[in-house]
Amino acid sequence: MSERDTDGARIAEKACETLAGSIRGLAAYHLNACVRCGLCAETCHVYQGEPVPENHPGAKVAKVAGYYRKYHTLLGKYAPRFVGAKDLTLQLLDELIETVYGRCTACGRCGIHCSVGLDVAAVIQTGRNVLAAVGKVPEGLQRTVDNQIETGNQMAVPPEELLSTAEWLADDLKVEMGDDDASVYVNQKGKRALYLVNPREVKFFPLSLMAAAGVFHAAGESWTISSKVYDVTNYGFFSGDAQSAAELTRRVVEEAKALAVEEIILSECGHGYRSFRWEGPNWVREEYPVRVRSVLELLDEYIVTGRIKVDPTKNDERVTLHDPCNLVRHGGLSEPQRRVLRAVTRDFVEMTPNRQDNFCCGGGGGMLSMSEYGDRRIASGRVKADQIRATGAKIVATPCHNCADQLLELSKRYDLGVEIRAVVELVYSSLC
Amino acid sequence: MLDVTRCFVLLSVLWAAIALIAQVAAARGGGREEYGERSGSPGKGMLHNFTIAMLPWHKETVKHHPGKFAAGVIMHMGVILTLADAVVVLIRPTTGLIDVWSYTRWVVACSLVSGVYLLVRRICSRNLRVMSASEDYVSILATCGLLAFALLRSIDSQYQLIFLAYVGLFFVFLPLGKLRHSVFFFVARGDYGRRLGYRGVYPPTMERMK
Numbered sequence: 001m002s003e004r005d006t007d008g009a010r011i012a013e014k015a016c017e018t019l020a021g022s023i024r025g026l027a028a029y030h031l032n033a034c035v036r037c038g039l040c041a042e043t044c045h046v047y048q049g050e051p052v053p054e055n056h057p058g059a060k061v062a063k064v065a066g067y068y069r070k071y072h073t074l075l076g077k078y079a080p081r082f083v084g085a086k087d088l089t090l091q092l093l094d095e096l097i098e099t100v101y102g103r104c105t106a107c108g109r110c111g112i113h114c115s116v117g118l119d120v121a122a123v124i125q126t127g128r129n130v131l132a133a134v135g136k137v138p139e140g141l142q143r144t145v146d147n148q149i150e151t152g153n154q155m156a157v158p159p160e161e162l163l164s165t166a167e168w169l170a171d172d173l174k175v176e177m178g179d180d181d182a183s184v185y186v187n188q189k190g191k192r193a194l195y196l197v198n199p200r201e202v203k204f205f206p207l208s209l210m211a212a213a214g215v216f217h218a219a220g221e222s223w224t225i226s227s228k229v230y231d232v233t234n235y236g237f238f239s240g241d242a243q244s245a246a247e248l249t250r251r252v253v254e255e256a257k258a259l260a261v262e263e264i265i266l267s268e269c270g271h272g273y274r275s276f277r278w279e280g281p282n283w284v285r286e287e288y289p290v291r292v293r294s295v296l297e298l299l300d301e302y303i304v305t306g307r308i309k310v311d312p313t314k315n316d317e318r319v320t321l322h323d324p325c326n327l328v329r330h331g332g333l334s335e336p337q338r339r340v341l342r343a344v345t346r347d348f349v350e351m352t353p354n355r356q357d358n359f360c361c362g363g364g365g366g367m368l369s370m371s372e373y374g375d376r377r378i379a380s381g382r383v384k385a386d387q388i389r390a391t392g393a394k395i396v397a398t399p400c401h402n403c404a405d406q407l408l409e410l411s412k413r414y415d416l417g418v419e420i421r422a423v424v425e426l427v428y429s430s431l432c
Numbered sequence: 433m434l435d436v437t438r439c440f441v442l443l444s445v446l447w448a449a450i451a452l453i454a455q456v457a458a459a460r461g462g463g464r465e466e467y468g469e470r471s472g473s474p475g476k477g478m479l480h481n482f483t484i485a486m487l488p489w490h491k492e493t494v495k496h497h498p499g500k501f502a503a504g505v506i507m508h509m510g511v512i513l514t515l516a517d518a519v520v521v522l523i524r525p526t527t528g529l530i531d532v533w534s535y536t537r538w539v540v541a542c543s544l545v546s547g548v549y550l551l552v553r554r555i556c557s558r559n560l561r562v563m564s565a566s567e568d569y570v571s572i573l574a575t576c577g578l579l580a581f582a583l584l585r586s587i588d589s590q591y592q593l594i595f596l597a598y599v600g601l602f603f604v605f606l607p608l609g610k611l612r613h614s615v616f617f618f619v620a621r622g623d624y625g626r627r628l629g630y631r632g633v634y635p636p637t638m639e640r641m642k
Contacts, residue, residue, distance in 0.1 A: 025464030026623070032459060033613050033620035036568055038560045039493035039500060053562035062563040072458070075567070075608050083609060084565025113492040115501060116613065117481060117621035278631055281467030292469070332471055332632030356633060357492075 008090045011134045015088040016071055018133035019126065023068060027126040030118045031068045034061050040110040045359050046103055049379035055103050057110035057120050063099045064127045093136055100127035101138050102373040105365030107325035112356055128240025137239040140369040144235045145244050153231035155199040162227050165202050169210045182217040185224040192222035194261040196232035196252065198269050198401040211428035212267065212295065218431050219307040229255035232272035237279060238366030246283035249276060256290050263291045265298055268399035268422050270324025274331045296399055299427050300336035303343050309432040315345040320393035322351065322407060323358035324400035337399055337423050344430035351387045359383045363406025378413055381406060385414035395419045397426055437596045438522055444603035451607035452615045466630050477629015478622050485634065500553065503546040510543020511575060514582040518599045521592065530586040540583050547576040567609045578602050
């Protein structure tokens, strides 16, 4: 047996093992339920952008189901061709990469509309789990995971850069708010809340972080960020690497304990919310010792309880809201951001469809880290671009930096002429 | 001969039940616990997923494909009726359900037409061919066969034995292929509804319904 054959056998064995663990109590139900009726095609933004059979949600499920049937059904073992069962070989694993990473953002929209009620995203995640276990994650996405594990944040921003950014943001904030007590707190022990941010905020969108700091100051919040563990994102979730995802989750919990905070506040990030709020406890297999909330819930609380006063006329232009799939459809957080936007803007309009029925912007599922699928990502965003245009809005608010990056690109490519803003930025600009 | 056939049907139903229970247990594999702090009700989520969320006007799939969806629903109505008919025939071989209410014959006939339409569609559609294996065509053929024999039996009682024997074979095949969705439909929908309920996605809040 050649070295390649031995490697192939080892990889196949690992893939089978991961498949068995990943489907248990989740995807196995859904893989057995799919009748391949084919009605779900148009619910998928990727299919709408490029209507080929390979982009059909049913075809993507069928790819993963082929492996499931081979190792977990009777006919799959003894009559594989009859039921479309497939061996987990190196070549077929390579074919699966494009299906589960390049043709699906695991947004879950097809699942919500499935006539059977299939959780297609869970099936796709199983495919990603298998590929991650055998080291077949697309390079760009894997690099992001590695960055996060090695440096503590996905963009490999050094702690010194965070500290200096926090310093100049604090200076600007003092001037802007006319208050010397306004600050961006870093590594402060005993504060009430630990605020996790997207490294993009530190590197490219510091005004978003400044806006949050400004609102926190106005509300008299006791908060801090950690220079060591501040990343709200979790690319292990996107890649399907549950071990790395669990490790990143554990680090945040440990840091919260070390800083003795009462609550962890997650900045605006769709998958960051889902992965830390919902998947994280499952990865580490225990409940968190502290409360976890999205900053959207906190902003809503500030406004409802009158901790901050806002003036909607300060945001005079028409604003619409893009619902990040992981926050809304997978995370159940759809109303706080709406209450906040209604309070801080004068002309808020909904996209159609919205909330759990929203269309993915095309940038989810780690798609932005995989440049090889860039053209498909832009094509799949056409549905979202049409939705935005139909609202006549000048500003698109989105509580997710991943979505914001994609929407910025869609605005240029589809000539939408809209400004993309975080919700907290609109709250900050409406402060009385 | 009738008694032998009835025994065969009962044994095949028993086999299907045991095999399906074993498959659900294997799929569950000890289950999966949610550790995140609950923000909704799993029970309400499940209830919503089995009721409101199933209404045609809540499904984009139906909006885009009303005819195909209707064909699927009609086919399933016929299958349920046919299986109920088989139960009656097993208990009282002289009369079937379809004989008592003759209009149900039309339902089974429409169901058969729908089944044939869905089979032809699977053969003709490029999208469906890509995701289908031989078993997908065989399963729908097997279902059409069930409906056809039920119709024949209701027209001419000499087909009774063949009908029952076919029902037996149908149950032997049921847990082996995609027909197992007859059970996994409920398992999958229940699981999804429970998780969405736990996370507060389902049921939608009153504010959302405005």
